[in-house]
Amino acid sequence: MILEARSVGKTFPDGTxxxxxASLGIQTPCFMVLSGTNGSGKSLLARHFLGLEKPDSGEVLVDGKPLATCLAEARRRIALVFQEPEHQILGMTVREDVEFGPRASGTPAVVRERTVGEAIRAAGLSGMEDRLASALSGGEKRRLAVASALVTRPELVILDEPFNDLDWAGASELLGLLLSLRAEGTGILVVTHDLEKCLAHADRLAVMEAGRVIRDGSPAALWDSLPALGLRRLPGSVDALAAMTWAGKPA
Ligand SMILES: Nc1ncnc2c1ncn2[C@@H]1O[C@H](COP(=O)(O)OP(=O)(O)OP(=O)(O)O)[C@@H](O)[C@H]1O
Ligand SMILES: [Mg+2]
Structure with missing residues (x-):
């Protein structure tokens, strides 16, 4: 699948x-990182990719088709884990929340039971199936949002600041999960300024500034310019990427 933003412009009523x-093309499978400083437009671009915001200029295309003409299909194929996970809780309990998507799309109960169980396990929520979703801790809510996004097996998963609130074990487990999905052919787009946890695994890094994508290339090629882009670079050469590994082996 190719998801593409072409010169997307968006001005809010308050003039912001x-x-x-913003232009960016994502071809699956991939492990791509979209970074940039606070307010550079990362979350907003992610919301445009799911049709949650309408551009006032430019367009978003899925496999060359305007997103507006294939929105339902695009939302089956692309999942977004929001920066604020409480915004996407739809069920009372953990199990009901993860079940929401498969139930809405008419997945048979026996298939649902298996896929929901797998997603809950993969997100590290085993044993918490009957807990109230609204009463979970910040990190647990993020795991729940990940489980609910993955349960329908999307071709591309966009995760907005997925490491926020996660402890070290939670962050490395999530990274391990994303790497195994990538190995199975899923597209992964991690939206974050927290490069330390994921850049070692990325095959591509794009950087936004003031509402547009100003850099797009391999992490190694952009390594030296990270500080000038307002992003943290660990001391040392690009080899430091290998030392930034949080799970598994560097790509
Ligand atoms: N509904 C809105 N009304 C007005 N301005 C908005 C709205 N949504 C986003 N913006 C503005 O658009 C810009 C980009 O916001 P966005 O949330 O995409 O930033 P970001 O790169 O994700 O930042 P962060 O790293 O803090 O998450 C910001 O200046 C923000 O204030
Ligand atoms: Mg954001």
């Missing part, structure tokens, strides 16, 4: 220019 000609 959220996106200013």
């Amino acid at each position: 220019r959220g996106l200013d000609g």
